[in-house]
Amino acid sequence: MTTPLDHIRNFSIVAHIDHGKSTLADRLIQLTGGLQEREMKEQVLDSMDIERERGITIKAQTVHLTYVADNGETYQLNLIDTPGHVDFAYEVNRSLAACEGSLLVVDASQGVEAQTLANVYQAIENNHEIVPVLNKIDLPAAEPERIKAQIEEVIGIDASEAVPISAKTGLGIKDVLEAIVHRLPPPKGDIDGPLKAMLVDSWYDTYLGVVVLVRIIDGVLKKGQSVRMMGTNARYDVERIGIFTPKMIDTTELGPGEIGFITASIKEVADTRVGDTITDEKRPTAKALEGFRPAQPVVFCGLFPVDAADFEDLRAAMGKLRLNDASFSFEMETSAALGFGFRCGFLGLLHLEIIQERLEREFNLDLIATAPSVVYQIVMNDGSEIDLHNPADMPDVVKIAEIREPWIRATILTPDEYLGSILKLCQDRRGIQVDLSYIGSRAMVQYDLPLNEVVFDFYDRLKSVSKGYASFDYAITDYREGDLVKMSVLVNAEPVDALSMLVHRSQADRRGRAMCEKLKELIPQHLFKIPIQAAIGAKVIARETISALRKDVTAKCYGGDATRKRKLLDKQKEGKKRMRQFGRVEIPQEAFIAALKMDD
Incomplete structure (x- = not known):
């Protein structure tokens, strides 16, 4: 039996790194009885070892919760916990597309940070209703009133009814659930229409093959149904259908507004394009969903095995990682000094580090990474353009008319006392200042910077000159000619x-x-x-x-x-x-x- 639409709430949690998203998700799972006490552990949704060690979320995770509100009604809550790092912004984007509302978690002592802004604007672009939540109010340094004013001033959303909580101690979690039920909108959908479902994510499971996370827009998805992917035109029979509580629980069907998983003996994750529309084979929907733009790799580097004999193992390992991470791309290359290896594309340096660490850890490989480089556009004298991924492949200088490099718009938030050294750092990196404004005692600087200068160690330098207090977010803007x-x-x-x-x-x-x-x-x-x-x-x-x-x-x-x-x-x-x-x-x-x- 499908849940009526007005009793479903789909929401995600957005926040800056370390403001307590995953801890809040733990408390919500605990309070609604998604897992029994003995099954609970810290950061339940961060299932990878690296996520737990580094204390960061890399993959967005989904949970189906059942909540009985104070008015006696039973609600179905679908929560998607999203990453906070700029490198995983595409994960955030597709999670938000599957929801109608967001909880904006802000640290009551730190306030609004650069990544908070970036993620909130993504939620606003997806027409989300936003409920501000002030976390860590049990800290001596917490200043809830000041942070509320800051949220209103910087983001421009009403924070007078922000929910004060402490995700660590469990204080105020009930109020968050009530706010979700009463302040977030229910999904819209037509139960009698033809099946239309969005493919939100897919990953490879050794036992089940490819598991596909879907959000039903219209119609009903049933076990045994014959479905078609509108993007790839592939046909499958649904074998298993269910929800995550975070454990996999089988059900017979999913109705409009619900989020769950299906398996259909799909062999390759590449066959399930994120953002694709799933519809009924016999009674297809007329128009496909918009889908997402594919993640564009920004940073490239070569990965080579230390021992040349490990090359085939590396190829297999990369193929497996690619199954679970659609934004990671690779192609073969050879180098005189390092032998055979792969040229890999990543979304940023943290992404590069995580992939390298996963290859070394999960597949026992010893790797060498070459210097990270960005993609340059080269205009030749005859007017043709080529993309240059590897500096070693650069054509003869005489044939080149101009070289263009990618530029980014960086937003840096910093306490006032570090402003001087941050401005100097940006100037040294050929930055062009766009804007400088103040939010209370913190400065918000916007700079145009060449990505080439940021890729190396900009983030580390920024953290060291600001003693870790500055936060940084960027978006690629355009390609400009440079004297390279x-x-x-x-x-x-x-x-x-x-x-x-x-x-x-x-x-x-x-x-x-x-x-x-x-x-x-x-x-x-x-x-x-x-x-x-x-x-x-x-x-x-x-x-x-x-x-x-x-x-x-x-x-x-x-x-x-x-x-x-x-x-x-x-x-x-x-x-x-x-x-x-x-x-x-x-x-x-x-x-x-x-x-x-x-x-x-």
Whole structure:
């Protein structure tokens, strides 16, 4: 039996990182009896080890809760817990599309942060009703009245009825449930219309094949029904249908407004495109849903196995990860220094770190990542355009008319005392200031910055100059022409392709010097002298030399004629010269990794 529409509430929780989304979700599950006491654990919905260790949410998770309100009515609540990090904004976007309302969680001591703004604006774009919730009011530093004023001033939504809670102690959780029932709108839908369901997410389960998360818009989805994906035109028979409480519970059907899962012996996650419309094979709906725009990778880097024999394992592991993470893309590439590997696309540096860590952990692989780079647009002299993912593939400079690089609009919120050093950091990174305004005692700065400068270590630098208090959010705006050059690194006159990078001409000398100094420390001494050079084209911009290891060939000469010693030394010199011509410099793996982690 499907629940009547006016007794269903679909909502998501949006907030900045660490403001308590997952903890609030725990309390809601506990209070509505979704899990028994013995099954509860901290951050129930963060199921991956990495999520639990780092204390962050990476995948959005769904839960179906049953709540008996104070007025005696029973309501069905569907909650989607979303990530807070900018790298996982696409997860947030598609979760919001499946809901009608959002709980906006704001830390009562920290206030509104950059990511709070970004996620709230996404919710407003999806026409959500928003209920502000002030978390952590049990902290001595909490200032609920000031934060309410701040929410109204910065976001522009009424916060006079914000619900004060402490998700950790469970204070005020009942009020949140009442607010969900009375202040969020029920979904709309037609139970008698043809089936129209949105594919919200899909992932691979070893036992069940592909599990598909759906939100029913119109009609009813039943077990055994024959359905069609309108985007891929594939046909499937529904084998299993159910809800998450967060455990999988089977049901016979899902009605309008409900969120649940189906399995239909689908082999590949690639067959289930997120945002696709699922409809009845025999009685299809006339018009498909809009769907989502696919996630665009922003940062690219090469991943290579330390041991070349692991290449096939790496390919298989990446295929499996791709099953569960639609935004991760990869293609094969080879490198003279590192052998066979893959060029991978990510949504940002945290995404890169998480994927790398999951590959190393879940599949026991040892990996080397090359320097992260962004996608450049190159306009050739004949007017054609190409996208450049890897600096090593850059065409001949003579054929290039212009190189364009991606720029972002960054929003930084910071306490006033760190403003000076943050402005300096942005200026050093070729930033252009767009706006500077104040929210109480905090400054909100907007900068246009080249993504190339942000990808390396901007976030870490920002956190260190602001002692961790600044928050940062960005969106890609456009591509602009820049004076960019390819900097190659030569070791013993041999170019090392894994270390080449595109840099702005003004930064090239500094980057080149830093790279050479770093490599000098990292490459061990050989029996011959090794020059390390950074070059732009044929022009060397920086050089360091690693001196040779010397064997004392004159040790056995006691006194006697100086020419004997001279003769032995000259012979050694000749040998070194010959060695330098034919000798190969072994660059240890650690040197690559350390050189690529270069910070200023």
